[in-house]
Amino acid sequence: MSSRGNDVLDRLRRLRADDAPTHGGRVLSYVYDSGLAELDELADAAARLARPLNGLDPTVFPSIAAMERDVIGFARRMLRGGRSVVGSVTSGGTESCLLAVKTARELWRAKHPDAVGRPRLVAPATAHAAFQKAALLFDLDYDPVPCAPDGSVDPADMIARFGPDVALVVVSAPAYPTGLLDPVGAVAPAAADRGIPCHVDACFGGFVLPWWPKLPDWDFRVRGVTSISADLHKFGYAPKGVSVLLHGGRGRQGRLGRRAQFFATTRWAGYPVVNPTLLGSRSASPLAAGWAISQHLGDSGYAELTAAIRRTATAVRRSVDGIRGLVVLGDPVGPAIAVVADESAPEAERVDPHRLADALVGRGWKIQHQPGFTQSDGVRIPHSAHLTLTPALERGIDEFTGALATASDEVRGTPPADARALAAAMRALGYGEGGRVPGPQAAWVLLRLAGAAKVSADAPLATLMALIERLPAPVAEALLSELLARLSDPR
Numbered sequence: 001m002s003s004r005g006n007d008v009l010d011r012l013r014r015l016r017a018d019d020a021p022t023h024g025g026r027v028l029s030y031v032y033d034s035g036l037a038e039l040d041e042l043a044d045a046a047a048r049l050a051r052p053l054n055g056l057d058p059t060v061f062p063s064i065a066a067m068e069r070d071v072i073g074f075a076r077r078m079l080r081g082g083r084s085v086v087g088s089v090t091s092g093g094t095e096s097c098l099l100a101v102k103t104a105r106e107l108w109r110a111k112h113p114d115a116v117g118r119p120r121l122v123a124p125a126t127a128h129a130a131f132q133k134a135a136l137l138f139d140l141d142y143d144p145v146p147c148a149p150d151g152s153v154d155p156a157d158m159i160a161r162f163g164p165d166v167a168l169v170v171v172s173a174p175a176y177p178t179g180l181l182d183p184v185g186a187v188a189p190a191a192a193d194r195g196i197p198c199h200v201d202a203c204f205g206g207f208v209l210p211w212w213p214k215l216p217d218w219d220f221r222v223r224g225v226t227s228i229s230a231d232l233h234k235f236g237y238a239p240k241g242v243s244v245l246l247h248g249g250r251g252r253q254g255r256l257g258r259r260a261q262f263f264a265t266t267r268w269a270g271y272p273v274v275n276p277t278l279l280g281s282r283s284a285s286p287l288a289a290g291w292a293i294s295q296h297l298g299d300s301g302y303a304e305l306t307a308a309i310r311r312t313a314t315a316v317r318r319s320v321d322g323i324r325g326l327v328v329l330g331d332p333v334g335p336a337i338a339v340v341a342d343e344s345a346p347e348a349e350r351v352d353p354h355r356l357a358d359a360l361v362g363r364g365w366k367i368q369h370q371p372g373f374t375q376s377d378g379v380r381i382p383h384s385a386h387l388t389l390t391p392a393l394e395r396g397i398d399e400f401t402g403a404l405a406t407a408s409d410e411v412r413g414t415p416p417a418d419a420r421a422l423a424a425a426m427r428a429l430g431y432g433e434g435g436r437v438p439g440p441q442a443a444w445v446l447l448r449l450a451g452a453a454k455v456s457a458d459a460p461l462a463t464l465m466a467l468i469e470r471l472p473a474p475v476a477e478a479l480l481s482e483l484l485a486r487l488s489d490p491r
């Protein structure tokens with residue numbers, strides 16, 4: 001490496017020093033550390049070997065097709081799909097969800113050639129935001145089904161929404177915000193009876209729940225499940241950029257689904273194009289890394305890592321049960337839990353989860369703020385803190401549960417952040433319900449007014465979250481978009 005190259009790398013190392021730690025289980029969202037350094041080395045080596053390839057054309061680079069075959073084969077055994085289950089490797093959970101929706105829309109259009117209205121996508125309100133994005137991009141109406149305050153959805157409420165315009169119903173295994181397993185066994189067969197495809201979003205739990213004991217069936221064993229997404233870059237322990245989308249169902253349904261997912265054209269002046277996924281040219285490195293890790297871990301490796309997550313989940317739940325004023329939301333299974341204030345306790349005894357999250361940052365732990373969400377029927381899912389539990393956390397579990405207890409003691413009785421005055425000021429400026437949506441400049445001024453224009457990995461977020469809860473969604477979305485956009489504006 002030339003000294004110039006070394007200087008550049010040094011600069012990157014200095015930049016990286018401000019990042020939240022990706023290893024050691026201290027960040028309980030975004031990153032999925034197996035705790036096995038060997039896996040990282042293997043992923044790096046495999047990614048490097050595949051670096052120069054272009055995933056655009058596996059006929060020119062057959063190693064890509066070979067790795068895809070192995071990954072899809074592994075995933076379909078894991079998700080209990082038979083030989084008729086087929087699939088693709090994508091760049092991540094969002095792309096897998098987008099393609100599941102695009103597939104369903106193509107099949108719905110083929111079935112309803114004379115339809116004038118838009119097709120509908122039915123999902124519990126806890127389904128990942130990627131499905132809202134998919135509905136927007138592929139022109140479907142998004143129809144979220146309200147959940148109970150603990151995040152659980154009644155299958156009857158979902159089934160009641162079924163109709164000829166429904167192109168897809170989505171359930172999660174589990175839902176990210178709560179860790180709850182949706183009622184796949186009740187929803188998918190009812191959808192099948194009406195000819196509606198059912199996607200199980202196992203982006204989060206797909207590489208954990210197959211080894212989690214005593215769960216109701218939620219995978220391809222359930223009649224009516226037509227596609228499943230599962231992310232290698234989450235609990236598959238691969239670096240970012242790799243997920244799978246599988247299509248199954250009766251007879252040729254899986255193959256027809258996959259065909260509807262593809263884009264192909266010979267109608268231009270260049271090479272014939274067949275894109276299985278959204279991108280054209282694509283890196284093969286994430287695939288190679290995911291392939292190497294799944295080959296290396298195999299069934300038994302994932303089973304062991306899942307056992308570590310289960311022990312961690314038991315310890316965290318036991319610890320929360322022992323904390324006055326704090327409770328686990330609903331009855332989660334798998335690697336995520338959400339904690340909320342115990343509404344049955346007197347106010348002076350409650351532990352506000354966002355105050356807790358802010359207090360934990362000072363102790364070197366990062367759990368994720370989730371704003372409260374009022375659904376279309378008025379039922380509110382309370383604001384919470386999300387914890388993604390990884391195998392790496394097991395080594396530090398005593399320190400973490402200790403920090404959870406002392407940080408709870410510190411904030412117990414402190415009321416939730418109050419953004420009423422700020423929200424009222426914004427209303428007075430015309431940014432209230434039914435009012436204006438700020439443009440880029442106004443959004444920036446409002447952010448500064450709210451004291452939220454500076455962000456860092458360890459900034460307290462309770463006030464910003466309270467503001468998001470109080471502002472009309474389009475206003476909050478404009479503020480957050482501006483906040484993120486400004487981060488990458490050249491200085």
Ligand SMILES: Cc1ncc(COP(=O)(O)O)c(C=O)c1O
Pocket residue numbers: 092093094095097128130172174175176201202203204231
């Ligand atoms: C259930 C679920 N679906 C979809 C996604 C989107 O995945 P990605 O962030 O990889 O695009 C996530 C991410 O957390 C998720 O938990």
